[in-house]
């Protein structure tokens with residue numbers, strides 16, 4: 001993208017000019033370039049002071065005023081959702097439920113995986129490129145005209161929030177479902193003054209740099225979205241968090257109800273479209289939020305059968321929404337290389353993935369546990385599972401004995417192995433992420449044959465379109481963080497420090513012979529010889545190639561790869577697999 005294009009795009013007084021001068025795709029790239037310029041490198045804690053004298057929410061109000069959106073925003077019938085984990089899923093369920101109930105929906109979630117337009121959905125679909133561009137340049141140009149030293153352009157998330165409000169207002173949605181970006185009290189979305197109902201998803205420890213170090217502090221930040229006269233619902237919480245939520249609700253004299261996790265037994269044949277046991281919690285909250293929204297907007301009675309007075313009754317449209325809601329990169333399974341089974345046990349010749357990616361963007365301790373549980377169960381499919389236990393110490397775990405029971409014989413001529421493909425942002429603490437992952441998997445009988453640490457490709461300082469991804473210079477990536485992850489992993493899994501003589505050079509792929517993979521555990525994963533069963537891989541494209549070679553060269557191998565630790569990583573893998 002040349003600066004010429006950006007300049008043109010910026011000065012154009014409406015989007016039509018841009019569209020006339022440039023093909024749509026280049027105009028979209030120009031928008032991404034402009035968006036990227038809004039990414040601030042400032043410490044999140046001091047975000048409110050990013051240039052200018054106004055606080056974050058005050059600035060939001062001024063921007064909305066500039067855009068002429070303030071009044072219309074107050075008329076939107078909003079469901080506002082905060083929480084540590086499950087916000088996106090709860091919002092996605094709510095959107096699908098209300099759309100299936102006959103309403104035109106707007107959905108604002110974060111982050112995105114492949115394309116920024118995923119964050120803004122209208123009636124179930126990501127906003128189209130041309131609509132995005134029209135609204136994008138309209139917001140951009142109006143704000144750009146008014147910026148001063150005291151009121152600079154909004155940072156990325158703030159801009160996207162304004163854009164989403166503008167889209168939902170223009171598209172005349174009946175309901176807007178809005179996910180909080182971070183925290184609650186000071187989040188840009190908290191400029192919403194009178195939502196119809198508020199929801200709090202599962203709370204846990206995350207973003208402590210901004211929200212505080214105790215669950216109570218975190219909960220009180222999230223409760224900052226509560227508003228007078230607006231009912232609130234929460235997923236079940238630990239008492240420390242619940243007390244803080246309740247305290248805020250009492251101050252405002254609003255009702256705070258606990259939404260019970262969905263009980264699938266009651267709904268014969270219902271299968272949630274987002275998998276994992278934790279989704280029952282999110283689905284339960286979504287049901288309560290939607291029911292309340294329908295009641296408060298006077299639509300509930302139209303939806304229920306007249307004689308139905310059962311408190312727990314769920315209309316058909318709700319069940320349809322719960323079974324069709326989608327949100328990629330959360331417990332998503334992608335079959336890469338098809339495998340046709342010819343064995344007598346599968347005479348029908350069903351195909352199953354020979355290389356299967358299990359994608360989940362978990363990046364906090366609680367979500368790691370949820371993700372591990374989902375992976376362990378999903379990879380076993382149909383087998384009897386041991387009861388989930390929480391081993392108190394890693395000393396107890398079987399992998400310390402040197403016995404690796406990870407070869408699951410799912411078919412007489414197929415050997416299944418589980419691999420971990422991991423990366424996380426450097427602000428995360430891997431010491432808190434690996435233990436719940438390893439112990440939960442292990443307690444369910446799943447053990448990784450190998451862990452691969454790979455840098456993500458997306459950079460955090462650019463917003464890109466879905467087409468724009470593969471950096472040319474992959475070898476020049478700094479892999480120090482991946483080596484650190486590997487070291488921590490080895491220490492946790494084998495209790496041994498890694499020898500660091502080969503340090504900071506990615507594993508030579510020539511040595512990781514795919515043809516040997518099937519039998520390599522014994523020779524390579526021997527802690528006493530200090531050879532780790534983990535590798536630092538130089539890039540994601542090479543990692544995928546290596547995995548594909550592994551299954552190609554070992555006809556009986558069935559690889560189940562858990563990709564987790566970062567939504568960026570998950571998004572990159574989705575982009576690469578899609579190509």
Ligand SMILES: Nc1ncnc2c1ncn2[C@@H]1O[C@H](COP(=O)(O)OP(=O)(O)OP(=O)(O)O)[C@@H](O)[C@H]1O
Nearest residue numbers: 084085086087088089202278330361362367370371
């Ligand atoms: N109720 C839950 N309890 C624990 N973990 C959960 C729960 N819901 C979702 N997760 C985990 O968190 C990940 C992200 O889910 P989701 O996108 O719904 O949450 P979010 O709150 O929007 O997250 P983010 O902080 O990334 O915006 C999932 O992939 C899953 O691993």
Ligand SMILES: [Mg+2]
Nearest residue numbers: 084085181206
């Ligand atoms: Mg988060």
Ligand SMILES: [Mg+2]
Nearest residue numbers: 087088110111
């Ligand atoms: Mg989210």
